[in-house]
Amino acid sequence: xxxxxxxxxxxxxxxxxxxxxxxxxxxxxxxxxxxxxxxxxxxxxxxxxxxxxxxxxxxxxxxxxxxxxxxxxxxxxxxxxxxxxxxxxxxxxxxxxxxxxxxxxxxxxxxxx
Amino acid sequence: xxxxxxxxxxxxxxxxxxxxxxxxxxxxxxxxxxxxxxxxxxxxxxxxxxxxxxxxxxxxxxxxxxxxxxxxxxxxxxxxxxxxxxxxxxxxxxxxxxxxxxxxxxxxxxxxxxx
Numbered sequence: 001x002x003x004x005x006x007x008x009x010x011x012x013x014x015x016x017x018x019x020x021x022x023x024x025x026x027x028x029x030x031x032x033x034x035x036x037x038x039x040x041x042x043x044x045x046x047x048x049x050x051x052x053x054x055x056x057x058x059x060x061x062x063x064x065x066x067x068x069x070x071x072x073x074x075x076x077x078x079x080x081x082x083x084x085x086x087x088x089x090x091x092x093x094x095x096x097x098x099x100x101x102x103x104x105x106x107x108x109x110x111x112x113x
Numbered sequence: 114x115x116x117x118x119x120x121x122x123x124x125x126x127x128x129x130x131x132x133x134x135x136x137x138x139x140x141x142x143x144x145x146x147x148x149x150x151x152x153x154x155x156x157x158x159x160x161x162x163x164x165x166x167x168x169x170x171x172x173x174x175x176x177x178x179x180x181x182x183x184x185x186x187x188x189x190x191x192x193x194x195x196x197x198x199x200x201x202x203x204x205x206x207x208x209x210x211x212x213x214x215x216x217x218x219x220x221x222x223x224x225x226x227x228x
Contacts, residue, residue: 045215101147105156
């Protein structure tokens with residue numbers, strides 16, 4: 001079974017703090033994705049990576065950056081957290097040579113106060 | 114700007130009913146249309162998917178109907194059960210080798226099936 005794990009289920013941070021969200025997948029997938037999930041807006045793509053050290057902006061990259069130093073690990077960074085970044089963050093991975101299915105982690109509920 | 118529009122936002126049915134969730138898209142460069150199911154506290158998981166050269170796909174009690182000319186697709190759940198209560202997302206994949214399987218998702222539908 002593919003497993004995608006996220007470092008925290010719940011996180012509370014203060015405005016202006018630097019926040020790191022970590023994601024690890026165990027299936028040697030090439031592609032990794034970060035989404036945020038908000039009621040009524042669905043899942044919106046923040047950034048994705050198709051190889052180590054390679055990244056592309058998604059639909060809402062402002063205020064975020066990412067890092068992929070190893071194939072299995074994809075980090076989302078909030079350089080200076082703001083209250084409008086309070087959300088559920090979901091990581092996913094896929095290997096398009098096999099299928100387009102994306103495998104999701106359980107999510108991190110981030111609250112910025 | 115949401116490229117895939119999903120409705121309704123929430124849906125309540127009785128056990129045995131047939132809930133229908135609809136999605137519409139504008140971009141003709143999509144070539145794969147999956148549905149994901151998400152239970153509380155879990156990440157979404159692939160439920161069923163269709164390509165635009167097929168008008169219908171059925172897997173168990175779940176059916177996707179696809180209307181290419183109208184740029185619409187829908188999910189039907191036959192004989193719905195309380196265990197089907199979840200949030201459902203439609204999505205679309207950008208065509209082309211450089212898309213890396215990137216998906217754009219609809220807004221989600223919260224389905225409640227009463228016993």
